[in-house]
Amino acid sequence: MNALTEPYKVLVAEKIAATGVDMLKERFDVEVGTDWSREELLDRIGSFHGILIRSATQLDAEVLDRADNLKVVGRAGVGVDNVDVQTASKKGIIVANAPEANTVAAAEHTVALILALARNIPQAHASLTSGKWERSKLGGTELDGKTLGVLGFGRIGQLVAIRAKAFGMRVVAFDPFTADSRYREIGAEKAESADAVLGAADFLTLHLPKTPETQGFINTETLAKTKDGVRIINVARGPLIVDEDLQAALDSGKVAGAALDVFTKEPITDHPLFSYANVIVTPHLGASTAEAQDRAGVQTAEQVVAALTGGSVTTAVNIPAIAPEDMQVLGPFVPLAEKLGKIAASLADSVERVEIEHLGRIAERDTRLLTLSVLTGLFSGRTEEAVNLVNAPTLAEERGITISETREAQAKDYSDLVRVTLVGKDGTVRVVGTTLGQKHRPHLLEAWGQRFNLQIDDPYLTLFRYSDVPGMVGRVGSSLGEAGVNISAAAVGRQAPGEGEASDLAVMAITTDGPVPETVIDQIAKSDGFVSGRSIEL
Known part of the structure; x- marks a missing residue:
């Protein structure tokens, strides 16, 4: 196709910023189909070279199989759960999103909740509009001089820290995958562990991904490590918090207050925590600003333009073969x-x-x-x-x-x-x-400094470092057997005489078809002769 004589056709399937639509119209033949049914989309998708969507349009394999001319999918937002990325990749279709569109909005909402929590703003509003003047009852606390603990120091966590510093807060953060230089640039202290953040924070804000390791991270055990009277803010992922454990900590006074924008199940309008006077809730508004929505539309339109004009698609979530x-x-x-x-x-x-x-x-x-x-x-x-x-x-x-x-x-x-x-x-x-x-x-x-040879196409790998003495392999095998874990393959690395710097440690690598419980790893790693252990889902 000659783009100069026969312009590319782009479908805007959901509402995006007018600026983004205008940007597309300057270069392409654009059709706005925000009211199309799935049947109409199936019938007509074959004639389009680009499509812009939000979260409602399902671009599954059935739709993409009919998209014979499609070159790019633009998702005005972060997630791409509604796009079959694997099918798109097989067909050479670029899938791009707008990952940075909502970062400022999420950071500002976090700070808004911190302030609201500190000064009892929602409670004061509700009290006054119900006919009460409770000035003495609703006095708050200042942020100046308080410590903000940040768990997860990526893009949003860093923006929150910068804003908190402007309020005179001390910022202590933990994220092993952020270099010391970033902490120094922002003026935040790098904690040695998540526990150190828990122990230091007057206000604790979560900016973690949802993974098996982080799910339920805020629970009875971790709450016990916090200061008495800590205030907790979550604008990241609902499942990071065990609701029942937070509720118990609020009841005991261990936690002075909580501000929650996300929940384990959404949408939700009835929750035990909603009745607590010291809990502030919002319905997942972290990314819901006019600017964030406009930014998402414009950024996505830019990516579609780049894809169809030979430019660099910087936010693609897949790459062409x-x-x-x-x-x-x-x-x-x-x-x-x-x-x-x-x-x-x-x-x-x-x-x-x-x-x-x-x-x-x-x-x-x-x-x-x-x-x-x-x-x-x-x-x-x-x-x-x-x-x-x-x-x-x-x-x-x-x-x-x-x-x-x-x-x-x-x-x-x-x-x-x-x-x-x-x-x-x-x-x-x-x-x-x-x-x-x-x-x-x-x-x-x-x-871990030792050589061996282990095939790693099973889903789980476990490594142990231990003193190079007889009987250690058998102890590991017995412990895993008692835990019902079946070993697929194993290899041991130990330094031969004359090979480099002397070491009396050996490394054992094991693959399994099922996960090794952390309790078993810890039990072995803490036993006599063992130095450390790790279990990795591959």
Whole structure:
């Protein structure tokens, strides 16, 4: 198609900012179909080259299979749950969103809730409009000089911290995947652990992703580590808090107040916490500002324009297939690279720099895809924003983490190697892997300073570091057996005499088809002769 004589057709399927629509109309033949039924969308999608949606339009496989000319899907918002990204990728359709559109809105809403919580603003309004003058009863507390604890120091957490500093607050934050330099730039203190934040905070705000590790993070155990009279704010994810445990802490006075914008189940209009005088609630308004909605529409329109005019689509959540000749070589290493990123992240206490080395014949190709895969694994489940191959470098930059990539055509002992090194203030972590056999099975070759060879295509990997004495492997096997965990494969790495710096520690790597309970990991790691243990979902 010649775009100069026959313009691309773009469908605006849901309401977006007029500025965004006008931007599209300047370049393309635009049709606004905000009232289309699914049947009409199915019938007509085949004639469009671009489509803009919000959350209501379902672009599933059935719709995308009929989208014979579609080149780009623009989602005016953050999530892309209503788009079958896998099908889009197979068809070479770029899917782009607007991940930064609501960050300012979410940060400002967090600060608004902090202020409302400190000064009892909603309660005072309700009291006065009901005919009461309760000036003495509704006195509040000042933010100046108080400590704001921030759990999760990504884009939104950093914006909240900057605003809190303007109120004279001391900011203490924890996020092992944000470099020290970012804390210094903002003027926040980097806590050594989440527990340190819990213990320091007068106000505690959550900016964490929802993962198996973070779900229910605020519970009886963690609340016991907080100051008496702490105030808790959640504009991130509802499931981060165990509601019953928060309720009990409010009843006991351990928690002086809470401000909640998100809930485990939404929408919700009836909740036990709604009746509490010291609990402020809003119906998931974090991103609901006119500016955020307009920004989402404009940013998405910009991405659609870029996709259809050969520009750079900076917020794509997928990437078009790479050249077949490159994919033939690099393709098998993509899942390996992502696994290595996850393993390295699980072994590191902090990260300032990521060094990625590609060795062997893969180094003769454009290895950026493998580097992006490592970063995707590194940040997976560790950032408030969903991570993908496109936004991973941006997430690293925002956290002050530097990335280096090197390529070398020779690999010792193996045809190809991917080596990932994380450098943090607490030390260095290095993992190495390759693929082997006709089916290119991923293998882990080094971790925690020891070499071994373990196929890692099972979903769970567990690592133990321990004193190199007889009987240790049997103890691990017995403990996992008692817990009902079946070991798929195992390997042990121990330093041979004359190999580098002397060490009396060995490393055991185990794959399982089911998760190893954290209680079992802790029990083994704390037993005699063991130094540490980690379990990683690959």
